[in-house]
Amino acid sequence: MPLVDMPLDQLKQYTGSNPRPDDFDEYWERALAAMQETDPQVELVRSEFQVPYAECFHLYFNGTGGARIHAKLVRPLHAQKPHPAVLQFHGYAHHSADWADKLIYASLGFTVATMDCRGQGGNSEDTGGVKGTTHKGHIIRGLDDHPDRLLFRHIFLDTAQLAGIVMNMPEVDAERVAAIGGSQGGGLALACAALEPRVNRAAPSVPFLCDYRRVWEMDLARDAYEELRTFFRHHDPQHLRETEIFEKLGYIDVRHLAPRIRGKVMMGVGLLDTVCPPSTQFAAYNAIGSEKRMEIYPDFVHERLPAFEDKTIQFLLEM
Template sequence: MPLVDMPLSQLTSYEGCNPRPDDFDVYWRQALEEMRSTDPRVELVPADYQMPFAECYHLYFTGVNGARIHAKYARPKTSTGPHPAVLQFHGYKGCSGDWSEIMLYPAMGYSIAWLDVRGQGGLSEDTGGVIGNTHRGHIIRGLYDEDPNKLFFRHVFLDTAQLAGIVMSLDEVDENRVGATGWSQGGALTIACAALEPRIRKAAPVYPFLSDYKRVWDMDLCENEYIELKTFFRYFDPQHEREEEFFTRLGYIDIQHLASRIRAEVLAGVGLQDVICPPSTQFAAFNKIRTKVKLEIFPDFGHEPLPGMGDKIVRFLSDL
């Protein structure tokens, strides 16, 4: 097996190298207080897409900083009582996809909510009230500002937890039987959601993004989705005089530092040839989870479809 990172024997004990801010726990406690004080003004709008077995809606709510957030929401047409639900999160710069991609869950008797990340490819508003795609630059949005509360992904992480709470509050949903899943950025948001909403019962992240930024930098893999880190230093700190400060600030939105909060059972997928989200950055988060974790390892695969992983996730979530 070609080696692009550490040997597996080292990965399973790697603890990460990106600094954790001293006030990390206070930061997220205050962030959650802000989220809970925000009036979500939930709205369900029937979608044009409907199925004989599923009712489909555009779900809107107001997130922190006043952004109006969108998710696709589908529920089974017939249900004898509160049923399970799944939260789904998409990859970086993307959006919730076609309705047909999520119809499996209503067919199983589950509800599903698929979040559009603010400012990316879907219908959610970016901070400031602009609808649509700001495309990229989100990792470093707010990084130069002295106030870490302006970090873009702080707001996105809170959106995931707020969506979870909204779905759990719906009459048709059993709040104790909710799972979350996603790949890449969606994997990161799965971890963030399960960390910030402890009622999430099962979480299935696949090669999660947004973890151990300093490790990505040290491996000289600031390309593809992480190229923003290189761009930031070229524009704002060309001699790296504030490197430690900036990586410490990124620590507020580093999912490895949130992972220990997770109470859910976890199924995780990782390709050991991943050069976009290096395996060590993923293991930095996985190794901090204190609950039951089952790793599905694909030695010869990178940041790409992992054969059979989708089926494993469905089976994992089928007994919520």
């Protein structure tokens, strides 16, 4: 089997290399307290797009830092009440996509909420000094500021806030809510399950946002992680702050959040992935203490994994 990373037996034991800040737990407890103090002011706006068996809405809520967050919400019309729900998260710089890909779950009796990450390709705000999109550069946003101002801190909190909003809907069974997504969406599904431990199941594929130092050590700070190299070139060209930078990134490393997950996890990984290296994904997976399984695709890169979506549907129907 060709290798771009460690052999599989080593991947199954790898625990990561990015440092974990000493005050990591206090950091996230403080962050969650700020989220809980934020009045979400939830608004549902009926969409022009509708289908006979479900209602489609634009869902808006206030996130931390004053941003107004947008998600697409699809609610089945004839499902049992209360019924399960699924939270979908998208890839880096993309958006919540068409209504059509939510209808599969709605047809199975799930409420579906798909969040636009703030400042990326959808309709959520980035309140970092401008209105509208900032598209990329979100991993490094806040590295020259206090750790509380890291942008992905807010994005991770948005996922947890969305989960709580959906769980509080009277038609939703709060004990049967799942989180799914690929790439950035996979990382966010794990972060959501970590920060809102009531999430029953998580099904991430090829997750992003894990073990940043390992990406750097493998000389793979390009593609989705290119901004790490750009940051060093412009702001620390001699790497005098390298230890500090990676420790600060540790606050938003999904690997360090993963032990908080209580729900069941099914993760998909391609062993030839050079965008989000397999070792970074295994670092997060190996940190999960709840029931879990890894679906391994030896010949696949950073791409859609065959039958993984079908496996995800079956996994969620078992809730």
